[in-house]
Amino acid sequence: MIKIERLHASLLEVLGSKIVSSKIALGEVTIEVGAADYKSAMQVLRDHELLRFQQLIDLCGIDYYSYGNLPRESGRFAVVSHLLSVDYNWRVRVRVHATDDELPTVASVVDIWSSANWFEREAFDLFGIVFDGHDDLRRILTDYGFIGHPFRKDFPLSGYVEMRYDPEQKRVVYQPVTIEPREIVPRIIREDAYGQGR
Template sequence: MSHPAPHIETPKGTVAAIKKALGKDLLAIEEAHGEIACHVKTDKLVGVMMQLRDTCDYQQLMEIAGVDWPDRDPRFEVVYCLLSLTKNHRIRVHVTTNEDVAVPSVTEIWPVAGWLEREVFDMYGVTFAGNDDLRRILTDYGFVGHPQRKDFPLTGYVELRYSEEEKRVKYEAVELAQDFRSFDFMSPWEGADYVLPGDEKGASK
């Protein structure tokens, strides 16, 4: 027996309340699929978040995500997902930044943001002003680059291996070595016209 998907809709008056609370700090607001996306000024982020928490009742910070748009300026987008327990509704808050422009930290509002901001820093290289513990959290010590950037190579820049000679773990530049192989594209049922190791056993019978 199939059940219909739960119907999600924005509580009446939510968009108007957000516009009133954020004022000039709100650059744009979009509503789709029962969810609201607020694009706000990056340098006003902390004040915006306090208004959304205290005035609009979005009490919980659920997630912080990064997005890389290499062809845009600013290149990066940081997305905050907020949940209202009283309204049973979610919104997203979007800010933009570049690698050399720090986003204000919201750890003073939600302490859990410390870990989430570290993830965005680790994956994208976005820094957060006011986060005193901005270290890598998902990658290993000595990792080079930020793996969620669109220009990061799929193989990475370095590889990790254990050296029998030096009896320790080493980081080395990635080398994609491949031995020369000759393919004849013949069907395995037709058989090859060259001798393979072990063929002499069948010929001796």
């Protein structure tokens, strides 16, 4: 049994019914767990002697709105985490879908891996995913007065407001977006003998 298959078998054995789906693709193992089991599954992934995923490498939000123009089987918003086991030198990707599209909520894993702190804040800021149990869930990349979540696929391309520094008022001011929507058509210039050897 090769290493990745051994990891996959260990995950299935240890997590059992908490795994909604699992697959090996492109040399990586991806498991999906239900929102109700997410926090406990992540605790097991860190602590179980067969797994020992000591490090959370990345955590991000995903918006599956009109994903591939296919009907969705799960919720619109998901959180994906990448974990690393230093002891066994293997990785796993964990996905969990939020159950409510209007107020997507997933349990926070900050108390399991402190590195999740800023990752969860980023997913909240950009996608509007709320992490239940996070004690400092506030915007991290956009301004505190920013309206909406810019990585949502239904967020307008130009946004709602823009900010600029006003030298007369000597402060940053907000105003409605002034960018005129326009269509950019690339201009192609070719020589008469383009593609023919000289």
